[in-house]
Amino acid sequence: MRERLLALKDKALEAVQRISTTKELSDLSVKYLGKKGDLTQLMRQIGKLAPEERPAMGQHVNDVRRAMEQAFATREAELKERALAEQLAKEEIDVTLPGRAFDLGSIHPLTGIIEQIEDIFIGMGFEVADGPLVEWDYYNFEAMNMPKHHPARDMQDTFYITEDILLRTHTSAVQARVMESRKGEVPVKIICPGFVFRRDDDDATHSHMFTQIEGLVVDEGVSMSHLNGVLETFVHKMYGEERRVRFRPSFFSFVEPGTEVDVSCANCGGEGCRICKHTGWLEILGAGMVHPRVLEMCGYDAEKYTGFAFGMGIERVAMLKYGIDNIRDYFNSDLRFLRQFSTL
Ligand code: FA5
Secondary structure, X not given: OHXXXXXXXXXXXXXXXXXXXXHHHHHHHHHHHOOOOHHHHHHHHHHHOOOOOHHHHHHHHHHHHHHHHHHHXXXXXXXXXXXXXXHHHHOOOOOOOOOOOOOOOOOOHHHHHHHHHHHHHHHOOOEEOOOOOEEEHHHHOHHHOXXXXXXXXXXXXXXXXXXXXXXXXXXXXXXXXXHHHHOOOOOEEEEEEEEEEOOOOOOOXXXXXXXXXXXXXXXXXXXXXXXXXXXXXXXXXXXXXOOXXXXXXXXXXXXXXXXXXXXXXXXXXXXXXXXXXXXXXXXXXXXXXXXXXXXXXXXXXXXOOEEEEEEEEHHHHHHHHHOOOOHHHHOOOOHHHHHHHOOO
16 A cells, blocks of 8 residues: 555656646645545555554645645646746836827817916906805896896796796896805905806807806995906906997996997908908907996995996907807807817
């Protein structure tokens, strides 16, 4: 039996060396050391030996088993190491390969233009205020000197939610909120950017949802010439010194006098083209001196204080600056359009 054990051991150790995968090694281990394996079968023969021979033979079987287990473990470690080395060689990283480009998002052109406008006004000492898009009829209309059934309300076709709640039609609603919160204190010098909504038919220059920036200044001695100066400074900083500004008399119930402001068309330099509808000018905002009734309603002494306000359409400001000829481009999420402004 001793010879058979030694022969089995030699055979197993030799077979282990020929193995080249861990799967084969595991099968071989079952063949020799498993429950029905060759060594186990031999061990069973010990019971047939004379009792005095059994301990020595038992010891011998254990030595053979240990030698085999050792050989299997060593081979397994070698195979694993080889597999890892092969895998590493295959997966070698080429650090000289060019990186994979990620598509980076960029800010929307309207956000970019709002930031530019804010910078210009902050440079002139304005603060940025905020107000809700879903607004009370009171702030949107009544506090703006447009009582219920006032014909001036027709100028801004409105999305009503209830009789008293609406989607704000202009950022002028924020004028009333800011003045009310300042409780008669001066100076007030704010701008407020944000979305507004009107039941306008969409076309190349009109959208049912668009963006305005409101401006409001209230203090002692504020006059129309301050308004002109601020708006001219804005236009020149936004579009360049060579651009001309035109003030046309206009009506808004919350200012007196009221004016609309046009900027000479960048596309044609004022000669007349498709973008400016062959007038040479593009209207960008409405403005005027805050109506005394608005000041009083919002808690300011109209005998003592005066103010000016303006509201500009941001899409139009950007159309004029970048020669965009269709307002819908802002809202269509067409990456070919948006990518042109990725550096704003
Ligand atoms: C107003 O909304 C006034 N609240 C502006 C104002 C503020 C006047 C303070 C006086 C004092 P108006 O409806 O004209 O005014 O709109 C102002 C600007 O918004 C317009 O000059 C235009 O640039 C833009 N705008 C108006 N309607 C649309 C529209 N449907 N789509 C895109 N832009 C528009």
